[in-house]
Amino acid sequence: MKKIIVSAVVLVSTFAFAQENDTIKSNNIEEVVVNGKYYKKYVEKEGSSSMRLDEELIKIPQNISIITNAALADQQVTTLSDGVLRNVAGAQRLEHWGDMYTRVNMRGSRAAAFMNGVNVTTNWGPLSEDMSYVDHIEFVKGPSGFLMSNGEPSGIYNIVTKKPTGKNFNGSARITLGSYDLMRAETDIDSKINDKVAFRLNLMGQNKNSFRDYEFNDRYIINPSIKVKLSDKTTVIAEYLYQKAKMSEVGSAYVFTFDGYGTKPSSYTITDPGIDPTKVDNHTVNLNLQHQFNKYWKLTAQVSYINEYTLGSDIWPGMYQGNYMLRSLYHWEADNTMKFGQVFLNGYEKTGNVSHKILAGLDLGSKSYLADWNQGGMLDRYNATNDFTLDPDYNYWYNVNTHNYDINGSNPYSGPNNGYPAFNGTTPLSQRATPGGYIKQNYSGLYLQDELGFFDSRLRLTLAARYTNVNQNDYGTSKKADKITPRIGLSYSLDSNTSAYALYDQSFVPQAGFLRNNGSIKPITGNNIEIGLKRDWFDGKWNTTLSLYNIIKNNELTTDPNNTLNERYSLILGRTRVQGIEFDLKGQITKGLNAILNYAFTENKVVKTNTPEYTVGDRIAGYAKHTANGWLNYTFTEGQLEGFGLTFGGTYLGDRSTWTWGTDGALNMNDYVKFDAGMSWENTRVKLNLNVFNVFNRYLYSGSYYAWGGYYYYQAEAPRNWRFSIAYKF
Template sequence: MIFATMLNIQAYAQNQNGSLSGTVKTSDGAPASFVTVVIKDTKKGTITSENGEFTIKGLKPGNYILKISFTGLQTQEKTVDVIAGQTTHTDFNLAESANRLTEIQIISRKSANQKTVTVGKSGILARDLPQSVQILDSTVIRDQQVNRLADVLKNVNGVALGENRGSVNESFFARGYSLGANNVLKNGVRSSSGGVPEASTLESVEVLKGSAALLYGGVTGGAVVNMVTKKPKFNYGGEVSMRVGSYDFYKPTADIYGPISKTIAFRVIATKENANSFRDIVKSDRLYINPSLLFKLGTKTELLVQGDYLKSDYTPDFGLGTVGGAIPNIPRSAFLNTVWAYNNTNTATAQANVTHRFSDSWKLNAVVAYQSYNRDYFGAERPVGTATGISPRSLTRSKSQEYTYNQQLTLTGIANTGRIRHQILIGGDADQSNTTSYAFKYDTPTGANYGNFNILDPSTYNTRQDIPNTRISGNTYTPVYRMGAFVQDLISLTEKFKVLAGVRYTFQKMPRAVTYDQDNNTTTLASNSLPGSKVEHAFSPKFGLIYQPLKSTSLYASYASNFTSNTGTDIYKAALDPSIIDQYEMGIKNDFWDGKMSFNVTAYKIKNSNLAQTALLDQFGQPNADATVKEFSGATTSDGLEIDVTGKIAKGLNFLAGYSYNYYRYTKTLASGITEGERVIGSTKATANGTLFYTFSEGIVKGLKLGASAFVTGKRFSGFQTLKPPYAARGLPVKVSGFTTIDLTAGYTYKKLSFLAKVSNITDELNYYVHENYSVNPIPPRTFMGTVAYRF
């Protein structure tokens, strides 16, 4: 009764007031988004939506002066009348074009803490989120001439680059945890990292650090990475560019957008890349196409349809290998795989996103998505040499097809209970995936044995160059079904005290894999000890406290639980239990000089009840060579500290910097050969980064751009990091020193034409990215990259 009475009083008060609404458009008729609209001489105001629309509610009847502004725009004012119980409509037309507005918005972007995080789903500002977040926008992507996702994530503190088997995918570690396929998203949907995602055409990359289980389910505890693609626009424009670089790197790109009608807009982005490498024989051949359509289905509903296709052919490269447990002293360019090795991938995605606004406060979003990923691989395995350099060559032939379907439904809105404000998120999601992996047989008597060679003797690298004949002998079909529902509420008790609370329920079903033997025409179910499908479910809560003593300062502390499924089986072929990961985080987010600089500090602790790793021995006590056979190695703890600094303290001056420290170690051990306090495979002790760009806007050097970037990677281990014997059972750890690379950039823009050049690793630093199984790949030497672009 009391609650109903409060709502009635609130509704009556609102009926005595009036509202203002309208649309802001550019000189060429396109919607003007993110323009500030305020009532002059008051604190009431808002920002236009992506559609250029605005609404200001709760105004007492009377005359007002409505003012629109944005840094770099011509300010406009209009006198309007507000009538009780009615909405007064008024429109504005800017003197600037849509392209000019976009340029101004990029230059005058909000501070890092004032941005809305798309990957957070609920529209919460970064400063109100009790979790560390970092957004790399198109300015960073353009200025640093990035080509790969790894080029972007080097700017994210707490994220370390690693290596995988054969360098056929990108490998990342956040807060010590490996970011698997579930942790990399594209426009909020799980995306395969196979074939190495194309990053040069992205609008931005968002990194939500720590646990994101409430929002996505089934992700590891380190971070979630969301790649945001460029969207259609209702004004004509685009860009064509040519990028060239060292080792015969060539990459033309075209980006064209515009309206098809008053309610339909399009965008098409295409790029073709061909390159050799500082590594002998290694080359890449890539084709990427990204078309999209935007439909205005009325004033409150829009449909975005987008897709992309990536064909990526790359020479698999296991690097320099090891000799007697150490990195060999051989040339950085030495290629140890077979000369004919190949890894060919095809990735296609399609996504439909419908957004309907019930009001200015409530919005419904529905997403359906599809992805296919095909991989065809043939080559030798990682080289591991004896003390004299002798290494066997064992071939691997594999082919796989993966299909994924995803559905999401979210409702977001704002409601008040008395003086308490609620920012609510309610949602559900589901995805289904199936993978078919093919098995091969060799026609030659030696099978996968390709002979031996000597890592220390280049004359033995290519003594054999024939390609053995193989044929498909069967396949294994593995389906997975996931679904979840979640609710979250950001409760503003006062302007200074806020609480974020939420919970997710996750259900996952993994039917027994089906294996087909083509030679015998038989079908069997995997893991006969399992009576049926593996079913897992869990609740993942999240709770956070936020205190904002000033509008520019936010202090927070939070707890989140993460549920992670473990694939594979134990040594007795029984399914593995899931791991429960608890994360504790606290931090402070600060804006200085009216948002021109953001300085954020985060401290965290992540506890994993059970970490599953490849088993050392099988059930018979023999060495295990099957990566799907695992054991729980014990509990782990990851402690760390992260510092973010971003901003623009002067016109034309942009910078970002960061530092992270991580101690990810075993705190309770179950597996043999592991000691408490030992660092977990893949973890990097410390990383740091810094980037500074300055663009001259006046005088004879107007349009000149200068920049520098530095990236620091701390000490790591390749392979296991055992502190004491028995070393022999698990392999000798290979120590890798830390390193720093420095990039210098210079460019010039004249009207619509621009040129940008970069020299990377200017000191020609020699170091390595490493994988747990001794893929030791040298970092690139000093290289050049240049881009010529024409915007229209």
């Protein structure tokens, strides 16, 4: 761990003597200094080119929220699972597999994960995105036909990576220390070789333990990119991202108990110190070409390749004997390969007094996931003769009543009494994975949109349609589906800073599964109706968005509650409806005061049922009816305290729905309330930042009732903890 700190110090020392530029630049620290007054960029007026729309957000008939790098840096966010979602109304993280990947739910279902405009969502991924290579994050609420139609109608989030700017030498370095032996160093170098070639390099190394024993998460990132200006009209950007993660096994964050939620100390774990770490290697290559035919027409083409290899394990309850849980450990080897190609054309024309903003695009994608999780066995062994009386041969049991390991005091712990299961990887993964560990999807999509502008484009009518064809194989079941999904939007500028909009959009999700009657399974169809009001205040220094939406989903599958342990049958639920209200405010309210405030009301329930197991009015899993977030940052801009800042933030989740469908007799989760606070000091080169999270040391968790096992499982969050960072801009 010390090597990381030493390396970072060397980087800072070296760069201190590097070329300097008198102009203060916006980069990793995302600060702009104008006449000695500090301005933090919490607001973006336009999305990235990877979002394809090529228009100011206030004119787009949809709720789109952007989280800037400045906000991420102030909040000392390290990964997507690390507090990012507080910045977006109604978005929340559901517990699943610790910090390995982040499942984001909003508007009643999982939001698809995008990176630079391509859909990298998989059943078990992507690897939770690290903020060291992130320029900003775009959240698009509701169906997003201009990016995809074959996905949940809740929306998407798009990770936009840092790319060369073409400016002179520009960069930053940062060291972060924190609770649980957190040591993290990162650097961002942005420069140009000449007027035609620019490059950027992001490096990150992290060692981090946990408030739970034997749990850790170490990560390393190398992210070079190059931008080449082939001509005055053509530019190519090539980017490579390598991520290496080494962490405790999947499942180490879970608590399993018959007693309900929050019954054990937050430090409690069922993991074992002798289990080999889980290792993930991720390689991502992206090549983007943009050609500007003239000032009205632009062509963008992009190809992406992603390969993620995982070798690790998963700990979970194997069986119960009376009050004792015997743990099982299963090895997990997986190869996840994705290939994408896309080309789209943006253009502008006028016919009489009507303007046309045209978008036409073609998407091709292939995803292949191979996994072997069949090798493993019990870590613990039941001694029926002694009825759990411990002896030197049987010295390690897990007691469900006391929720503790019982270790024979006369013998030091030397590993689980049944030993660690062996792993055999001599047979190729492609043979071990099929059919139960094989997921494959090929898709193609064609999109066409015309935004018609009337009255000097004050009134904008969007007419669009997307044709998508999907061929999918899930664990041995194959499905094909294709569909044309329309999109109609209307946006009107009440003045130059205010717009009202309405939207109708569709999506569909191919499904694969088994019905007891051997019936056919149709894709999920999602219909979204949304209205909203957007406004920029005080020359765009801060903005607000208010939206109301209604999403109908048809033909959704759910697990058959009558399944035995080895059955995988599903039920066709019928129709569900999610509706809600969302409000977002972000930006500089007054000089020195920046705010991010949001609230969402969400209601997701069954409105038509095809099965007696679920009735009209039943709640759908995975959301909170009320979510509210706040983040306030005040920086003194003059006087003796110039550069000194204070921060306060909070998160509230009320009336939470558990991960799975509601079960009779299951307990409800408590409301979630968390507060954070911090202070900082900065000048044009240096920033010191201290944040304390969960200030009031509340017991925070999320989880569900597991009907098959008859117990509850949940994940606790960290108690009060802190982070301190030193950043230098050169």
